[in-house]
Amino acid sequence: AQTVTQSQPEMSVQEAETVTLSCTYDTSESDYYLFWYKQPPSRQMILVIRQEAYKQQNATENRFSVNFQKAAKSFSLKISDSQLGDAAMYFCAYSTFGANAGGTSYGKLTFGQGTILTVHP
């Protein structure tokens, strides 16, 4: 079974600074997707960024980027120019591929424990 580990229960950063959230995972599969989700106090789960395991290039979405190290099974999230609105719980997630008997594919997510990010003005 796949496991996802976020070893930083809490992190803090000053506004406009850069912070990196860590994530490691364990899998025997060679092809998969990795995600970072943001959960603000509203509880809404918001997709921040995704990475395809077979792609060498690290994904980037505006101020958010990842450092994907496939051999090390590491998937960290870097937030540049941090803003007050970035304060939230961040979850790393791994997507397992599957298909039912009818051939419909689906993606089951395995989540890490989460990291609470505080942004100081």
Add this chain to the structure above:
Amino acid sequence: NAGVTQTPKFQVLKTGQSMTLQCAQDMNHNSMYWYRQDPGMGLRLIYYSASEGTTDKGEVPNGYNVSRLNKREFSLRLESAAPSQTSVYFCASSQGTGMNTEAFFGQGTRLTVV
């Protein structure tokens, strides 16, 4: 777009009571999921439905049942609630080929069992 809608948003139950959490999506997605979120444990998959008419167990299915009523709706039932089922419950849906399946989440139901 409404996306994924869950009802209710909050619920308090007494031990032994039953209830059904409702979920509906308007994105024409094939796959739907129920997760529970507990402090320090992230979200864990309870049940999922890859397509209408099928349901399968996830990581933590004990104490729950599900019904995929139609393509839009996927309900989660607690037959006899226990304090260990106090949690935040999320419904999600996805549509995609293979693993590129971004999951869209509802706003969650905070359930307290006393």
